Amino acid sequence: MDVAIVGIGIHPFGRHPGLSGREQGAYAVRQALTDARIGWADVQCAFGGSVAAGGADTLVSDLGLTGLPFVNVHNGCGTGGSALAMAERAIRSGDHDLAMAIGFDKHPPGAFNADPEASGLGRWYGETGLMLTTQFFAMKIQRYMHEYGISPASLARVAARAYRNGALNPAAWRRQPLTEQEIAAAPMISHPLTKYMFCSPGEGGVALVLARADRAHRYTARPVYLKAVSFRTRQFGSFEVFSPWLAPDRAEGPTAAAARAAFEAAGLGPENVDVIQVQDTESGAEIMHLAETGFCADGEQELLIKSGATEIGGTMPVNTDGGCLANGEPIGASGLRQVYESVLQLRGAAGQRQVPGQPKVAFTHVYGAPGISCCTILTT
């Protein structure tokens, strides 16, 4: 049974004092239901979660106590992707006709303060100031720049494009364009990355309605087909966040494995993709993930970015909604935001940031702690 996305909803990302993460999730659900022209009582099963804003199943007390099976997902940065993967299976297996995937979150300002013991690490690792996601991303791109000749200018270019695209997105958090000079000259957070090269933990919610593909037209004139959802964790030898040590020989990370599995499942390759969303926790992550997902070779990013290929009007548009840099990262919602954006683009409904030429294939990629990745491929 093929699977279609027939309804999408989003609560704008950013900071929303007085509004809980749950409320933002419920808002997104109502938007998605309206979009699919159904009621909550029509939803046969739901999968959802947040990392820091409570259990998604409690949404039923706002949306309606219909008795549906609702599974809470708590899977770190893979929370949204995991919820989507399970909703997809619920349809593909033939068990259900209509399912929802929901993600929302609400984090306090500032960097995440991770708990070492919850990650199976000694408390010393946090006490001595080593347990910061920002350090990991900085050290990964530092090494990558050394090996593949990526310049600091590319880091600024990626961030400038993110804020430019965010300015065109009504649901984005940071909608003020910044110049490459402003980005490069901002205070250094973790060398070589400045303040404006990092995304911030934030708030927001996204909900998606999934249906059997053969019945998709009951709900929408423009169904988008979910061809593949692939989720992977780290393997021995990959360089991951929160690693007190690494093996001397590098293995590929979960991103490469998840992307390859998604392309194989969809029967498509990177060359078929018209619009790309990749995890840009910081500028360097986008650069590295473009190679890890197979869209270019290591080192080619320098020229691709400089030439404008990754702009909305370029040959391989990347993070058209402004990515994590312009939207911030409410962890539970972040991966589903990429799918929301992809559906808008494939519907031709992305407004000012619409990729020209009627894009037909979209790709999304999430990466996060403690070394997980989820990739999806969507088509018209």
Add this chain to the structure above:
Amino acid sequence: MTAAGPAAVPVAEGLFSWPADPRLLGGSCASCGTTTFPRQSSCPRCTGTDIRTVPLAATGRLWTWTVQAFEPKPPYRADGPFEPYGVGYVELATADGSGAVLVESRLTEADPERLEIGAEMALTFIPVYRDAAGQPVVTFAFAPQHPGTR
């Protein structure tokens, strides 16, 4: 540059030998030879549980690095005003030469102009905070061997 005196106590048991001949202590898997730091009771490569403790070399090369420019939230602990600090991975052989591991560590240098991938680094120890009894608590760190030669 062992900044802490002999009364200092390690930040955690099992990370390094202390106070005599301080060395980082890794784990070596008897089945597949994988070296971990710190030692752990199960091998993340082959699931083996026969892991022996191995001291690591006191010098190695810097594999990558960054500088922590803002004060982390708890559980980070430090006394006094925040000063940026370097962080990196240093490639270390086991003392017996049978294995190798990249160890994440504080660096004594926080000036980007004085940190370079491939640089020779040497083990040292730095104070992190004073415990409830007033004893200085120390952790391991690496110092560039020839700072400023970039």
